[in-house]
Amino acid sequence: MEVKDKSVEFSSVPVDLMGINDRIARIKARSIKSEAKVAGLHMALSMIDLTTLEGSDTQQKVRQLCYKAMHPHDELEGTPPVAAVCVYPTLVRTAKEALKGSEVRVASVATYFPSGQSTLEQKLEETHFAITEGADEVDMVISRGKFLAGEYTYVLNEIKAVNALCKEHSVDLKVILETGELGSLDEVRKAADLALLADPAFIKTSTGKIGQAANMQVTLVMLQAISDHYHRTGARVGMKPAGGISDAKTALHYLMMVKEVLGEDWLTNKRFRFGASRLANDILMQLRKQQTGLYQSPHYFSKD
Amino acid sequence: MPRLDIKKTYKLFIGGKFPRTESGRSYPINDEQGGVIANLCLASRKDFRNAVVAARKAQSGWAGMTAYNRGQILYRLAEMLEARHDAFAAEMQTLGLPKKQAKKEVDTSIDRLVYYAGWCDKYSAIFSSVNPTATAHFNFSVHEPTGVVAAILPEESPLLGLISTIAPIIAGGNSVIVLASQMKATSAVSFAEVIQNSDVPSGVVNVLTGDGQELLPQMASHLDVNALVIARSDVEMEKLLVASENVKRLIHWPSILTEQDPYKILDAQEVKTTWHPVQESASSGEGY
Numbered sequence: 139m140e141v142k143d144k145s146v147e148f149s150s151v152p153v154d155l156m157g158i159n160d161r162i163a164r165i166k167a168r169s170i171k172s173e174a175k176v177a178g179l180h181m182a183l184s185m186i187d188l189t190t191l192e193g194s195d196t197q198q199k200v201r202q203l204c205y206k207a208m209h210p211h212d213e214l215e216g217t218p219p220v221a222a223v224c225v226y227p228t229l230v231r232t233a234k235e236a237l238k239g240s241e242v243r244v245a246s247v248a249t250y251f252p253s254g255q256s257t258l259e260q261k262l263e264e265t266h267f268a269i270t271e272g273a274d275e276v277d278m279v280i281s282r283g284k285f286l287a288g289e290y291t292y293v294l295n296e297i298k299a300v301n302a303l304c305k306e307h308s309v310d311l312k313v314i315l316e317t318g319e320l321g322s323l324d325e326v327r328k329a330a331d332l333a334l335l336a337d338p339a340f341i342k343t344s345t346g347k348i349g350q351a352a353n354m355q356v357t358l359v360m361l362q363a364i365s366d367h368y369h370r371t372g373a374r375v376g377m378k379p380a381g382g383i384s385d386a387k388t389a390l391h392y393l394m395m396v397k398e399v400l401g402e403d404w405l406t407n408k409r410f411r412f413g414a415s416r417l418a419n420d421i422l423m424q425l426r427k428q429q430t431g432l433y434q435s436p437h438y439f440s441k442d
Numbered sequence: 443m444p445r446l447d448i449k450k451t452y453k454l455f456i457g458g459k460f461p462r463t464e465s466g467r468s469y470p471i472n473d474e475q476g477g478v479i480a481n482l483c484l485a486s487r488k489d490f491r492n493a494v495v496a497a498r499k500a501q502s503g504w505a506g507m508t509a510y511n512r513g514q515i516l517y518r519l520a521e522m523l524e525a526r527h528d529a530f531a532a533e534m535q536t537l538g539l540p541k542k543q544a545k546k547e548v549d550t551s552i553d554r555l556v557y558y559a560g561w562c563d564k565y566s567a568i569f570s571s572v573n574p575t576a577t578a579h580f581n582f583s584v585h586e587p588t589g590v591v592a593a594i595l596p597e598e599s600p601l602l603g604l605i606s607t608i609a610p611i612i613a614g615g616n617s618v619i620v621l622a623s624q625m626k627a628t629s630a631v632s633f634a635e636v637i638q639n640s641d642v643p644s645g646v647v648n649v650l651t652g653d654g655q656e657l658l659p660q661m662a663s664h665l666d667v668n669a670l671v672i673a674r675s676d677v678e679m680e681k682l683l684v685a686s687e688n689v690k691r692l693i694h695w696p697s698i699l700t701e702q703d704p705y706k707i708l709d710a711q712e713v714k715t716t717w718h719p720v721q722e723s724a725s726s727g728e729g730y
Contacts, residue, residue, distance in 0.1 A: 431663075432663050432664070432665055432688065433491055433494070433660075433663070433664045433665060433666065434665050434666065435664075435665040435666035436666070437665075437666075438665065
């Protein structure tokens with residue numbers, strides 16, 4: 139469909155819901171042999187953005203999370219650290235200090251997460267604050283209200299402005315579409331296509347703050363948008379499903395989907411992330427099960 | 443000739459639902475003449491793991507209900523069984539039990555539910571203690587549910603075996619996964635239908651049918667199972683202990699069909715002991 143709004147002209151494609159569901163069903167039905175499973179679990183663990191975005195977050199909780207990020211479970215040999223720790227801007231400095239000397243990056247949400255209801259100036263100011271505090275990555279939210287009202291130019295310009303600020307400081311931008319508020323997969327595809335025009339480092343499904351977070355449908359739609367964008371422009375944009383992915387098996391299904399839609403180039407934490415807080419422990423439990431043959435209990439794994 | 447001549451396949455009871463085994467396997471059970479009475483699901487290790495997940499999810503909610511409420515719910519189970527007395531007795535007769543004995547087994551099952559229903563809000567008052575100390579502290583010990591319990595039921599008396607085993611376990615706020623009698627489990631699965639219609643929350647009781655040899659090692663080794671009850675006399679406990687490779691409560695009830703006492707409840711409890719400083723009681727004023 140053609141979308142016209144003052145200066146922005148971009149084309150989006152309608153989503154074939156039956157096709158999406160069918161493809162997901164086939165991916166879910168596949169079995170993985172144990173060696174591949176261990177490799178996949180390691181990969182999934184290395185792609186996690188360990189996240190805490192609560193009003194009750196304290197410096198101490200963030201420090202503890204950072205330790206967990208660097209040492210997911212020392213008893214298990216060969217487990218990689220996670221990709222990043224994701225916090226609010228005011229806790230970026232704490233995380234940065236706690237992660238010093240490790241390869242774990244600090245991601246910060248910004249632009250008045252999770253609602254995004256503020257002016258562009260305020261959003262840029264908050265983004266700038268997160269960057270000066272030491273964030274390596276910024277997760278921004280789009281203005282869903284404007285998007286749903288059809289003000290695509292406004293939304294695109296906002297993403298472009300934040301991305302320009304990030305690029306100036308070599309910071310990676312992730313653009314959160316908050317797909318649960320967009321209403322349909324067609325709108326998800328349209329929002330993804332719009333965000334991709336700004337050429338961010340990643341596009342991301344959700345804030346995790348509303349009921350409907352990431353699922354395989356929206357992720358597949360966004361992966362297809364990234365694929366089309368790549369074939370059109372040659373730019374490899376990353377993908378981050380966030381919220382609601384809490385078990386290892388589902389994570390492996392996502393990796394299969396990424397491999398099939400985008401290929402091996404995206405099977406790295408530079409181009410694919412999981413935004414999750416509970417997923418890491420389930421992966422660790424599965425790895426320990428592979429090692430010992432015994433089914434595990436969450437009681438034996440640290441919570442943060 | 444019955445109206446429905448196709449033999450029923452009894453399903454499993456996991457998380458308040460009646461799924462087929464994910465393995466798709468089943469086995470027939472026979473009457474004394476060798477005719478097929480019904481088919482049962484041959485539960486797999488995966489079914490057991492799913493049941494553990496359901497039981498873990500349900501446990502804290504069940505333990506969080508008041509003891510009085512748990513007692514009411516157990517009593518209601520007894521009422522529901524009473525209403526279905528004849529149907530259960532008839533079902534047991536198809537398994538070869540004489541009529542009189544079948545009726546007696548249902549009677550005893552009802553009595554046992556009432557017995558443990560009564561204990562729900564009493565055992566902690568009777569068995570908890572305030573302990574003597576040499577310092578200015580309160581020191582008290584209370585019973586708390588151990589968590590998720592797996593149990594393997596007697597081969598004989600499928601209904602009474604199920605009820606005698608689960609009643610003390612759930613009376614104490616635990617959730618339970620049972621492996622029912624292998625060749626006579628029809629009554630156990632039928633009672634699961636009663637449980638599903640009662641106020642026992644989904645996942646508190648889960649019923650599997652199948653082969654003990656296959657499932658016992660899983661029950662013993664799964665780390666998210668806090669206690670294992672062997673309500674049979676033919677299982678070698680020593681072997682099980684060595685095989686389990688983890689620490690959990692191992693409870694042996696070899697003659698559960700004929701026993702009922704509050705110590706069965708305590709078997710699946712943990713004793714928590716707490717120190718609490720005594721404030722200057724003379725000056726601490728009202729309320730202390």
